Structure formats: C-alpha cells, structure tokens
Amino acid sequence: MDLPPAPNGLYNRWNLALHWGNCSGPNCHVRNNLLKCGACRAVYYCGGAHQRAHRPQHKSSCNLIKNARAQLAQEEAALRARPGDMFLEANPFETARGSFWRFTPTRPYMQARFDLISTLLNIKTGAAVEEALEHSLDMLQLNPGDNQGIRSHVPALYLRLGRDQEAYDFIKWYGTIGAQSGYEWGNPESPFLNLHDEDVFEPLGGIAKALFDLSIIVSLVNVKVRLLLDIRGLEKEFNKPAKRNTSYEKKMEWVRENATCDVLYKRRDIVERTEWTDLVAALESQAKEVFDRVEGRNKHYWPALRSPELHAAAIPTAYSPGSPEEVKLVFRNTWYSWAECPPAHELVKSWHAA
C-alpha cells in the first residue's frame, strides 16, 4: 500500500471516492507540497497552473465560501463584543453554551455558521467535508436542542470521511439517550453525544424505532450495509481451508486495502475469527429491517437513489413527512454518502429492485 493513512490512522478513506489531500486540478494526482486556495481554504493545488485551470469551475463556490466566512467572522465578532443585557449575558460562548438559540441575539451568528456549512458542502474534498463536520458538531454543543436541524446531515458526513464508528455512536445516541421522553435538552448537565466505540454489530434493539429523523435512519442503513460488505469480503477471502491459519496481521492488511468502513480497525475479536457466516446473516437482516423502515416512512427515498439527477434540484423550505419534498431534503443530506461508496449504493439499489 503506497497511500498514507489519513490523520486519524484510517486507510479506508482511500476506498471511498471523496478526494483526499490531492490537487483539484484536472486529472491531477499530486499529493505533495500542495498549496491551499487562499480564498476558500477548501481545495488544494500542486501549483498556479492547475489553480488557474480549475478556476472557471471553482470560482462560484469559492466566492460563496469566502463571503460566508466573512459574514461569520463579522457575526462572531459582534457577538463577542456584545455587552451583557437583558437579552443575553456578556461572553455568550461561555455563559450561553448549551442553549444558544434560546437567546435571540445569537441567531444571526448561528445562521451565518449554518450558511458556511452549506457552502462548504458544495465542495467535494476531504478538507471541506471535515470542516463542515467540525462546524456542525460544535454548533450542536452550543445548542443541543438543534433548532436548525444540523444533526440530520452529521452521520452522512462521518460516513463520507470513512468514520463509520463515530457515525454509529452518534446515531445510537439519538436512538437511545436522545430519544428518552424525559431528556432535558436545556440542561447543560445532561449527557450529550457521550457514546463512544459502541458495538456496531449489536442487534437493533429499539434504536431504529426510536429514531425520528429520516436522514439519520437512512445513515443507519448505510452504516450496517458498509459493515456487511466488509464482513462479506472477509468471509469470501479467508473462510476457505487454505486460508484458515492466516495471521491477524495478514488479515488486517486485507482490511486496510479493501474495507470501506473503519469499524474493523478496533475489532481484533472479529478479524481473528475464521468464519463470519453468522455475522453476515445478522448484519443483513438488521440492514434490511432499517431499509424497510425507511421505505415505510417515505416510499420516495429508495427510488431517488436510482435517479439522483431528479432530486438534486432546489430544496423546498416546507414539506410534510412521507412527501416527495421531504425526500429532496433527505437526499441532499445523504446522497454523497452513497455515491462515494459505490458497493453500498449498488447493494441498496438491488434491494429496492427486488
């Protein structure tokens, strides 16, 4: 393997289609000594020639990001400079953390930050998606009540970055702790997004039923599907007499070169097995159960994955659950997490056709 691991040690990113740390110039694969676009800070180039070549197609999204950054900086400075009054205490990043939206003077700042996320997501690079995710997670900490619906796109961003374990932890939190009727969203002492290294193989329990947000339910299908594909791969490669004694290290080499998700990196107990038939069956049944749940919630979603060109249009501002308009929003939140992992996309398309 000649590709370096991503900063958090993940090799599986190279098995996903999101561009990582290479020049955005036409068909350019240069990875070293790259220069960042100074205006948007979301794309990289090997030099001036490729930056100029890419400029015509990059210009409009670059300007949108540049303007969104300037707007956010202005709103943030205004909020920080604000003396305390009856509407909001001074130093809100300390004093109002956890209930930002409740205080109306914070809203222009939150809106500007949301706009920056939206503009960053026009750019399909690891740097842009990673920054959009960081903003999203920090905004959720400022306002766990999430009046802007930021949580809906978070699991799919984790998936685009190859961080399936964290996607599952996030989803499980909303399907367990965050789904409790007595959960106190406004109380800074309430445990928030505090699940880590949860077992992605575990039965669904009540998680899928407790999740309300359709984009998050779709991402749960994707998490299970990607793990299913990896486990099927292990089974196919190593469950044969001649390969029974393959060492853990050798199997991990296979995982690094082929896995689409990062879950197996921390699951020596699973990788060390010599057969995985039961896990394949369990994951497939879990994934299909959540797949059916999506279908039950909105029959337009799975067909949308077959004809994406119809669904990438402008996003409606109002929709009712189960409607084609709802699917446009859910599609925007989740589409690239499928498109950038073709084996997962192919598998769910085949389920829908069946």
Ligand SMILES: [Zn+2]
């Ligand atoms: Zn730019």
Ligand SMILES: [Zn+2]
């Ligand atoms: Zn280049």
